[in-house]
Amino acid sequence: MTDKHARPRRRRRILRITLLLVAVLILGAAGAGWWTYSHLNGNIDSVDLDQAIGDNRPQKVVAGAQNVLVLGSDSRAGANADLDHGDVSGARSDTTMLVHIPEGRAKATAISIPRDTLVTRPECKDGEGKTVPSQKRAMFNSIYGLGGPACVVKTVEEMSGVRVDHFVEVDFAGFKGLVDALGGVTVTLDKPMTGAKGGLKLDAGTHRLNGTDSLKFVRTRYGYGDGSDLGRIGLQQQFMMAMLSEIKKQDALGNPARLYKLADAGTKSLTTDSDLASLTALSDFAQSMKGVDPDTMQTIMLPVAYDKVDPNRVIVAEPQATQLWEAVRNDQPVPDSAKKSPAKG
Numbered sequence: 001m002t003d004k005h006a007r008p009r010r011r012r013r014i015l016r017i018t019l020l021l022v023a024v025l026i027l028g029a030a031g032a033g034w035w036t037y038s039h040l041n042g043n044i045d046s047v048d049l050d051q052a053i054g055d056n057r058p059q060k061v062v063a064g065a066q067n068v069l070v071l072g073s074d075s076r077a078g079a080n081a082d083l084d085h086g087d088v089s090g091a092r093s094d095t096t097m098l099v100h101i102p103e104g105r106a107k108a109t110a111i112s113i114p115r116d117t118l119v120t121r122p123e124c125k126d127g128e129g130k131t132v133p134s135q136k137r138a139m140f141n142s143i144y145g146l147g148g149p150a151c152v153v154k155t156v157e158e159m160s161g162v163r164v165d166h167f168v169e170v171d172f173a174g175f176k177g178l179v180d181a182l183g184g185v186t187v188t189l190d191k192p193m194t195g196a197k198g199g200l201k202l203d204a205g206t207h208r209l210n211g212t213d214s215l216k217f218v219r220t221r222y223g224y225g226d227g228s229d230l231g232r233i234g235l236q237q238q239f240m241m242a243m244l245s246e247i248k249k250q251d252a253l254g255n256p257a258r259l260y261k262l263a264d265a266g267t268k269s270l271t272t273d274s275d276l277a278s279l280t281a282l283s284d285f286a287q288s289m290k291g292v293d294p295d296t297m298q299t300i301m302l303p304v305a306y307d308k309v310d311p312n313r314v315i316v317a318e319p320q321a322t323q324l325w326e327a328v329r330n331d332q333p334v335p336d337s338a339k340k341s342p343a344k345g
Contacts, residue, residue, distance in 0.1 A: 010195070028064055030058050031323040040263050040267050041267075043264070043267035043270065044267050044272060044277050044278070044282075045150070045270070045271040045277075046273065047150050047273060048143060048273070049153055049164070049273045052125055053150055053154045056163060057154075057238055058163040060165075060333070061329050061330055062103055062330065065100065065101065065103045065331040066100075066142060066165050066166070067099070067101075067163060067165050067166075067264075067328070068097060068098070068099045068164075068166045069097070069098050069099075069153055069166070070110075070167070070168050071144065071169040071170070072095030072236075073144055073169055073171055073172065073285070092327055094115055094172075094219070095115075095143060095236050096112065096113040096141075096152065097110045097113070097237075098110070098164070098328070099154060100162075100331075101113075101292060103331055105288065105291040105292055106292070107251055107293075107298060108292045108297045108298070109297070109298040109299075109328070109334060110237065110240070110297060110298070110304065112236065112288055112294075113140060113302045114229050114233060114314055115139070115140055115141035115229055116140070116141070116229045116312070117139070117315065118140075118156075118315050119140050119155060119159055119179050119316070120158075120159070121134060121135045121138040121143050121147075122154050122155060124143075124147035124148075124150065125149055126146065126151070132146050139153070139280040139313065149271065150165075153304065158327075160325040161325055162325055162328050166272065166276050167192050167273050168270065168276070169271040172215055172219075172263065173269065174266075174268045175213050175214070175215060176211030177265035178211070178269060178270065179209070179211040179214040179215075180265070181258070181261040182243070182246050182247065182250065182262065183250075184214075185208070186206060186208050186209075186241050186242060186246070187206070187242050187315070188205065188206045189202055189204050189205065189224075190204060192204050193220060193223050195288060196223035196227075197221040197223070198286065199216055199219070199220045199222065200213055200216035200217055217235060218236045220235060230301065230304075230343055233301050241294050241295075241297060241299070244294035247262075265314045279281075299337075300324070302316065302321060302341075303316070303320035303321050303340060304342070305341075306342075314338055317341060317342050317343070320337065320338050320339075320340055321338075
């Protein structure tokens with residue numbers, strides 16, 4: 001065999017080996033990508049709201065608007081027992097916000113519902129399909145533990161007349177991991193946080209909080225302000241805005257490693273309605289919200305007044321609450337009169 005014939009064969013062999021290596025790398029990358037997608041998808045829990053609640057739900061008034069109920073929940077035991085609530089068994093939704101995104105995806109509004117609000121809980125089905133009977137003067141944050149997130153959605157819909165399009169529940173244990181994946185969140189206090197009842201102690205000023213301290217921050221009650229749950233809502237709203245701003249300013253798409261860490265931490269702590277329960281659906285929804293700027297998001301507390309029978313609880317204040325829900329249902333700006341909460345003075 002001459003050199004003249006051997007060289008082309010060697011070149012063809014080298015080419016075949018090169019193509020084989022490229023094919024292996026492509027298949028390996030595709031396999032890793034599929035594993036990553038499947039892994040992150042598998043992190044997400046979901047609830048079919050229509051099946052859990054039934055057909056008797058408020059009608060949507062403005063087609064282009066979106067209402068998303070955001071729940072912050074935890075087991076209130078074990079690792080989280082050193083926060084202000086003590087070692088209490090059972091699950092609670094300690095943070096509840098109805099986020100209204102208007103048609104056109106402009107300025108959004110987040111309405112916080114105080115956990116100590118006394119409401120009428122409608123008859124619900126719990127996660128096992130068992131009936132939870134209706135109850136008057138039920139404390140709002142007890143509803144989650146009895147009937148699960150679908151029962152919370154049903155309660156909010158019945159008290160407001162607002163159709164909830166989606167719900168997103170973030171477990172507080174996973175919330176810590178999400179903050180750490182971000183590298184922390186920066187908050188600014190105009191007065192010190194004293195650290196009462198084992199809580200977080202911070203001087204007035206700007207602080208970079210890790211996941212553990214962030215969880216203590218949003219759960220702080222007695223160590224800041226008047227020590228009420230209404231005061232804690234202000235801290236939670238402040239932190240939510242700071243966290244959204246942090247996510248927005250980080251170039252996650254330009255950093256695949258960070259993007260994966262954020263996605264893994266975020267989906268581990270996530271439960272959604274069935275329509276959002278995939279990476280594709282969440283990504284599409286996030287893309288549709290790109291026009292919403294956290295810096296211009298309006299935060300409101302549901303107007304409440306102190307209960308005359310039990311001053312440690314609050315009740316929905318009228319006519320302010322009716323005005324608030326009417327504005328949300330009709331995709332209109334919330335009037336100033338609907339933002340006044342008698343319990344806040």
